[in-house]
Amino acid sequence: MKILVAIKQVPDTATQVKIGADPRAIDTAGITWIVSPYDEFAVEEALRVKEKRGQGEVVAVSLGPDRVKEALRSCLAMGCDRAIHLNDPAWNGADTLATAKALAAVIKQEAPQLVLSGRQAIDDDMGAVTAQLAELLGWPCAYWIMEEAIDADGKTVRAARQMEGGVEVFDLPLPAILAAQKGLNEPRYPTLKGIMGAKKKEIRDVKAADLGLAAEPAQLSIVGLEAPPPRPPGRVIQGDVPTAVKELVRALREDAKAI
Amino acid sequence: MAGEDIYGSPEHLAFRAMVRKFVETELAPRAREFDEMGRPDKAIFRRLGEMGLLGIRYDPKYGGGGLDYSYHAVFLEELTRCDNSGVAMGISVQTDMATPALHRFGSEELKEKYLVPAIRGEHVAAIAVTEPGAGSDVAGIKTRAVRDGDHWVINGSKIFITNTANADWLCLLAVTDPDAGYGGFTQIVVPTDTPGFSYRLLDKIGNRGSDTGLLFFDDVRVPVSNTIGDPNRGFQQQMNQFQDERMVPVVTSPVSARHLWELTLAHAQQRVAFGKPLSKMQVNRFKFVEMMIQITAAQEMAHRCIRKMVAGEDVTLDVSMAKVFCANMKQYVATTCVQLFGGSGYIWENPAARAFVDSRLSTIGGGADEVMKEVAAKLLKI
Numbered sequence: 001m002k003i004l005v006a007i008k009q010v011p012d013t014a015t016q017v018k019i020g021a022d023p024r025a026i027d028t029a030g031i032t033w034i035v036s037p038y039d040e041f042a043v044e045e046a047l048r049v050k051e052k053r054g055q056g057e058v059v060a061v062s063l064g065p066d067r068v069k070e071a072l073r074s075c076l077a078m079g080c081d082r083a084i085h086l087n088d089p090a091w092n093g094a095d096t097l098a099t100a101k102a103l104a105a106v107i108k109q110e111a112p113q114l115v116l117s118g119r120q121a122i123d124d125d126m127g128a129v130t131a132q133l134a135e136l137l138g139w140p141c142a143y144w145i146m147e148e149a150i151d152a153d154g155k156t157v158r159a160a161r162q163m164e165g166g167v168e169v170f171d172l173p174l175p176a177i178l179a180a181q182k183g184l185n186e187p188r189y190p191t192l193k194g195i196m197g198a199k200k201k202e203i204r205d206v207k208a209a210d211l212g213l214a215a216e217p218a219q220l221s222i223v224g225l226e227a228p229p230p231r232p233p234g235r236v237i238q239g240d241v242p243t244a245v246k247e248l249v250r251a252l253r254e255d256a257k258a259i
Numbered sequence: 260m261a262g263e264d265i266y267g268s269p270e271h272l273a274f275r276a277m278v279r280k281f282v283e284t285e286l287a288p289r290a291r292e293f294d295e296m297g298r299p300d301k302a303i304f305r306r307l308g309e310m311g312l313l314g315i316r317y318d319p320k321y322g323g324g325g326l327d328y329s330y331h332a333v334f335l336e337e338l339t340r341c342d343n344s345g346v347a348m349g350i351s352v353q354t355d356m357a358t359p360a361l362h363r364f365g366s367e368e369l370k371e372k373y374l375v376p377a378i379r380g381e382h383v384a385a386i387a388v389t390e391p392g393a394g395s396d397v398a399g400i401k402t403r404a405v406r407d408g409d410h411w412v413i414n415g416s417k418i419f420i421t422n423t424a425n426a427d428w429l430c431l432l433a434v435t436d437p438d439a440g441y442g443g444f445t446q447i448v449v450p451t452d453t454p455g456f457s458y459r460l461l462d463k464i465g466n467r468g469s470d471t472g473l474l475f476f477d478d479v480r481v482p483v484s485n486t487i488g489d490p491n492r493g494f495q496q497q498m499n500q501f502q503d504e505r506m507v508p509v510v511t512s513p514v515s516a517r518h519l520w521e522l523t524l525a526h527a528q529q530r531v532a533f534g535k536p537l538s539k540m541q542v543n544r545f546k547f548v549e550m551m552i553q554i555t556a557a558q559e560m561a562h563r564c565i566r567k568m569v570a571g572e573d574v575t576l577d578v579s580m581a582k583v584f585c586a587n588m589k590q591y592v593a594t595t596c597v598q599l600f601g602g603s604g605y606i607w608e609n610p611a612a613r614a615f616v617d618s619r620l621s622t623i624g625g626g627a628d629e630v631m632k633e634v635a636a637k638l639l640k641i
Contacts, residue, residue: 077277192277192330195277
């Protein structure tokens, strides 16, 4: 079974995000880039499906600038068989729909039976690409997946997600798209052998023209980023205990409106 | 950090990220638990083995990674983030102190039996050289191995041995021919389940996450086929293995000192005294700069040694000098950081406090400063 995993490279979760010189983007200087953690669950699940079925191919795909190769290489080190890098200035500033269109075009070429991705990327938290992709392909799609099992003949997949107080179970005919939630699995570390072996695996560069796509302006444009207002400093209430307690209660009631 | 020429390739970066993630998720959260246990959980050796981290530079034939020393240096550097220098010491004893001679000089049969499981993390190894009467003066050891047919019969004792409780086998140095001088020593693999072997743990002031002990050999019989390499060249083989051992503090000290410097600076920027942060007082600013001068110099010495190791050059002079420099730098940074933390720097949960006691070993273990200087003096023909 051929499985395609759509991943996004995002700043490390420990990054202190700063707004850049252009206030519509973050300052990328000094950022450590990682594969978005939800996408790692998707990669892991794809590798497990392949291992369980004893055959198949796992292809990692990502759209973005040159640095995205690093993220793809780490997917290869985890065990993906090859990677496709959608790398073209035409996609600079691509919104979720433009990204979904590019991915849909690749998926049509590759014709996998299953597409996996994370439920959202942890940078902008849009969580839209996977749904848009399903719409463009006309494939069934389920989000927030915490379990999946493909039937023996590879015709359908049973997927489950947690609901308030229970589990919701779906059957989807393949090909289908699943978006992974935390808890689906525990992603493996790439081994030393995997890292060295990744060097020999293919990362194919794909341009918009290769997919027959023309550059089109993003429909969703970022107007600006604003940092949240700084937290006001703490306040120490001075004085003897009875006076201080009175003042504390007053402050909680009247200033903070907490009680 | 400089050193891009040594470990700046995409593979090195990916490898560093992998080791860091592993150390931060599986080792660091358990750091104080290992202190309580007084040893690393043996299961972590298995995990390290599964990840391919216990034989990075060893031949793939034995399950190793077949890579050059630069990858191993990355591993050692990242291991410092496990927040327990005793645990890091136990692991590096396995990779750099007890197995290099076996890999370099051991017979195929011996490597199959002991090196392969050590690389997999199924066996924990220890290096048994130091004795109550002989430390850095290795030629003064007294533990005897006497040939009896196809067996060595071993009697004597060893002290300050890392991985004492966890060890499945020892790389033992024993006297086999007292009249042959430097040609009378033999390296022997001794399984710790052999009758006649026993141990007692020692209570150290630092490196509390490591099981250090006193070993006793009372008519311990092991096959002569457990001899590593040439039975008359045990001393020389061990001297060679010491170069690997001495690389460990050289590679790790600049990294751990820099990390402590960063933690201490963060404290000094927050802590206000006499109306301003500690970091804004000249007396402290100078301390931070003076420490960074030493850390940077030590890092450059370490890089020089790593480059030589990668190139396969003799590193004896450089590593001997660098070990002295790095060990003293580490102690100086630790004690200065304790001072900057003030009272909290004297509390065990404070990283400077632990570095203070842990680093006290660094000018003693793996060749004391005095011995390192003698080695260097000899090589410099002074």
